[in-house]
Amino acid sequence: MTAPTPLIAGNWKMHGLAASLDEARAVAAALAGGVGAKATRVAICPAAPLISRMAQALAGSRVETGGQDCRAEASGAFTGDVAAEMLADAGATLVILGHSERRAGHGEDDALVAAKVGAALRAGLEPIICVGEALDQRESGHALSVVIGQVRGSLPAGLAGRPFSVAYEPVWAIGTGLTPTTPEIEEMHRAIRRVLGEMFGPAADRAPILYGGSVKPSNAAEILHAAEVGGALVGGASLKADDFLEIIRALG
Template sequence: MKQSVKLVAGNWKMNGLGASLTEVEVLRAALESEPAACRVALCPPATLIERMARAAAGSPIGVGGQDCRAETHGAFTGDVSAAMLRDAGATLVILGHSERRQGHGETDLLVSAKAEAALGAGLEPIVCVGETLQQREAGQAVDVVRSQIMASLPLVLAGRDFAVAYEPVWAIGTGLTPTLEQIEEVHRAVRAAMIERLGPGIAATPILYGGSVKPDNAAEILAVPEVGGALVGGASLRGADFLGIIRGA
């Protein structure tokens, strides 16, 4: 199936101080010397978004947030709205990551509301789905991600720029990775659910894989049918390691 240009996005999670922006300089220099075949983005903590956007200005590196509030403004101490992310220089935002779903009790309906808010602020949502180890062992992986797709993707996404990221919860930060066959099976199921939910017009929307993606396994994962990029955690913290993954695309 034809897909858009792959997207490789790095999720720094709760890592990074001002000094970490030297990694952006390393990545920028490499990509300007030898352009990537894919889109590239970094999603740092909110404290670094504006500084990273300045460091990446005019380069091929997009900058994103790691979450946003569904409401546009209000008495929500400690939260950040989609418009605030956009104002700081972000162009993308990760939504529904398993660490938010499990650690903060986020539901599919909340993720859907956040995706609408992101679109309203001019951000490109990256909506995450994925099963736990218990669900995988029970043979429920496909059913779980299908259910998440159907409830987490608002209908307003049809015809808009967005991505879905499949991240098996049990593979995030563990060093464990599904087989290539398992990745392909779930990505095909995600594609079918996306088309059922939003129509055939999203057939080129990228489906990223995330979960212990490293320079030494990126190329084979990114070559799997229906894998339209990667959502990278720890390996995105160092420019050289992240570049190795980007080159695999």
């Protein structure tokens, strides 16, 4: 089994103006100064208007720039949407797809997420594909079947041999301060790893499985050292360099 390269990705969501780039610069400077393991990849995914400026600000650093979503089509009459090719042209190298806030707030289903993953691959972007169950699904005992279904439905065959990651984000934990227990996280990540192997073979061992859902400095070490956790997709704690760096340090 080939161990995946860990990835810590910050999702700024709909936060951040030009002045916020100083936080990203501070992360890059700390990494250059030796903070965090050199093998760990670090990315920040700002809102679309900041992508180009962030890519320029972080050029030559260890911090990669990502997008938060993309349209499946390469171009067209889709007012307000952003194509994967546009993200790449702006300097992004990764893109978050299928986030629960997109699935719930914008009605995105697995088929649409899979189409967007295909668009990301078409544009040369590395997709971070999000999956996760709602609280009622967890409480009814269907968490595993729901997430496994999302993995099978959201990851197209075109991912075979390509770099990607899966982010497990229990919907009920995002922004609530709640997190699953370590055994619950490990159970889900092991199940995702098993399904990735069934879908893509041994090459899928290289894909990190990230945990997302109220990751913060106080719980990062326990989460990041759980079995099959290959990094984190960090929300609010990624907006401040000091907090984000503490999470990066926690990976060791």
